Amino acid sequence: MKILEMTVLMAILFGCSQVSKKSNSTIEGEPNWLYSPKDGCSDSELCASGEGSTYTESDSHAKKALAGIFETKIKSEFHFSKQDFSNEEKIKIQENVEEDVNLQIEYLLKGSNIKSRFEKNEIKFSLAKLDIGQAGSIIRTELSKIDDEMQSIYKLGNKIYIRKLIILFNKRELLNEKLILLDNMGSPRKIKISDINNLKFSQKNNEKLKIVPSDDMPSVLVKKFEEYLVSMGFVLTKENTHNFLIKLDYKKKDEYLNVQGFSRYGFSINIDAYDGQSKKIGGYAITKVSSGRNEQDAFLKVRKVILKDIENNIEKLNLN
Numbered sequence: 034m035k036i037l038e039m040t041v042l043m044a045i046l047f048g049c050s051q052v053s054k055k056s057n058s059t060i061e062g063e064p065n066w067l068y069s070p071k072d073g074c075s076d077s078e079l080c081a082s083g084e085g086s087t088y089t090e091s092d093s094h095a096k097k098a099l100a101g102i103f104e105t106k107i108k109s110e111f112h113f114s115k116q117d118f119s120n121e122e123k124i125k126i127q128e129n130v131e132e133d134v135n136l137q138i139e140y141l142l143k144g145s146n147i148k149s150r151f152e153k154n155e156i157k158f159s160l161a162k163l164d165i166g167q168a169g170s171i172i173r174t175e176l177s178k179i180d181d182e183m184q185s186i187y188k189l190g191n192k193i194y195i196r197k198l199i200i201l202f203n204k205r206e207l208l209n210e211k212l213i214l215l216d217n218m219g220s221p222r223k224i225k226i227s228d229i230n231n232l233k234f235s236q237k238n239n240e241k242l243k244i245v246p247s248d249d250m251p252s253v254l255v256k257k258f259e260e261y262l263v264s265m266g267f268v269l270t271k272e273n274t275h276n277f278l279i280k281l282d283y284k285k286k287d288e289y290l291n292v293q294g295f296s297r298y299g300f301s302i303n304i305d306a307y308d309g310q311s312k313k314i315g316g317y318a319i320t321k322v323s324s325g326r327n328e329q330d331a332f333l334k335v336r337k338v339i340l341k342d343i344e345n346n347i348e349k350l351n352l353n
Contacts, residue, residue, distance in 0.1 A: 064151050066160050070098075073149055078162045079215065080148065088157045092147050095161035099145055103138050103211055111203050112226050118199075118264050126200055134207045137175060141168050141211075165215050172212045173220060179205045180223040187224055187232065192266045193352050196344070198229050240276035242267040242352075250283040251332065254302070257340050261347070277314075277352055278307040285328065297324045298331040302339065306350035315351035319343065 066073025066082055074080040081102060083094025111127050118126070141163075148162040183201050186194045202224065213219040242262060246255045258281065259269055267277075281304055288297040300323065305316035319342045325331030 063153065064149065064160075066149065067151060067158055070160060073160045074162060077165050078148075079165055079168070080160055080162045082158060082160050084156055084158045086155075086157065088150055088159060091150070091157040091159040092161070095147065095159040096142065096145055099161045099163055100138065100142050103214065110206075112206065113199060119260055122260065122264060126196075126203070130200060130203045130207060133204055134211075137172075137208065138211065141171055144168060144171075169212060169215045172208055172215070176205060176208055176212070176220050179208075183224045187228065190232065191348075191352075192232050193348055193350070195229060195232060195265045196261070198224070198232070202226060202229065240267055240352075241270045241272075241274065242277045242279065243270050243272070243275040244279050244281065246281040247283050249285075250281050250302075251336075253336065254283070254339065254343070255281065258343060261344060267352075276309050278309075278311070279350065280305045280307070285332075288322065295324050295326060296328075296331070297322065298328055300332060300335060300339070302343075304343070304350065306352060315349050317346045317349040319346075 064073060066080065070080040070082045073082075079099070079102065081095055081098035083091050083096070083098050085091035085094055111123070111130070113123060113126075144167055145161050145163040147159050149160040151158040179201050183198060183205070186198055186201075205222070209219045209222075244255070244259060244262075258279075262279075263269060281302065284301045286299040286301075288299050300321045302319045303316065304318070306314050308314050319339055321335040321339055323331040323335040325334060
């Protein structure tokens with residue numbers, strides 16, 4: 034009887050030993066993280082695995098998989114509230130915000146490293162990990178900077194900064210989603226989309242603005258300029274009963290270029306703003322030089338840059 038009892042006890046102990054081994058690896062000796070990366074992580078880490086013919090390749094694929102967690106597990110929605118942005122303008126804002134956030138995530142992922150490696154049948158496997166606390170701290174610091182900038186701009190009470198606030202708001206939303214992925218908490222907003230709406234619709238019942246372009250001003254620049262101002266809440270008018278008047282002056286100059294078949298052109302745009310009493314309140318100038326087979330070809334090469342400069346300097350008009 035005692036021999037039988039000892040045999041049963043040894044079988045139980047042997048079985049427990051096998052179960053313990055299975056908790057750390059598969060039956061074939063493969064690490065569990067090969068199929069479930071989180072099994073190779075502690076609660077303070079975010080992990081992903083990758084494979085390749087060399088460890089350099091598998092390390093790279095593991096880190097790309099780690100980056101993919103931020104890209105594929107979150108479906109972001111952009112907020113434009115009641116702003117009158119055109120579809121083209123919305124797409125442009127989305128692209129700019131996504132580019133900024135992606136750069137931030139690239140910086141974040143530089144803190145990742147390879148935690149473990151495994152090889153089987155000449156295939157290399159790597160496990161990449163990112164410290165959740167460290168990554169969360171980086172994102173929170175960036176969110177704090179955005180909050181401070183948004184609050185400073187909002188206190189100015191000038192709707193000319195609405196587009197800037199929309200960009201910052203959406204950038205913050207995107208980064209906060211990444212933070213939620215890490216700590217399931219995120220960071221509460223300091224400025225809400227309704228606050229930005231109020232900034233647009235509460236000021237002087239939407240001031241009337243008149244734009245007077247010079248005869249040779251490219252229509253595409255006039256149209257974009259109008260769209261931009263409308264998106265900030267201004268009402269365009271052709272009447273003389275306006276709160277603001279903006280004059281657009283366009284000049285082009287032929288410049289010498291010693292290249293057969295090409296010419297060089299200088300483009301200058303002066304934008305001046307006046308109040309309802311015809312007093313100048315602000316303005317700025319943009320000058321670009323471009324070469325092309327003709328004037329139109331040269332202008333097309335710098336058009337996007339000119340439009341960007343117009344937007345980036347819009348606050349110099351002082352449309353308070």
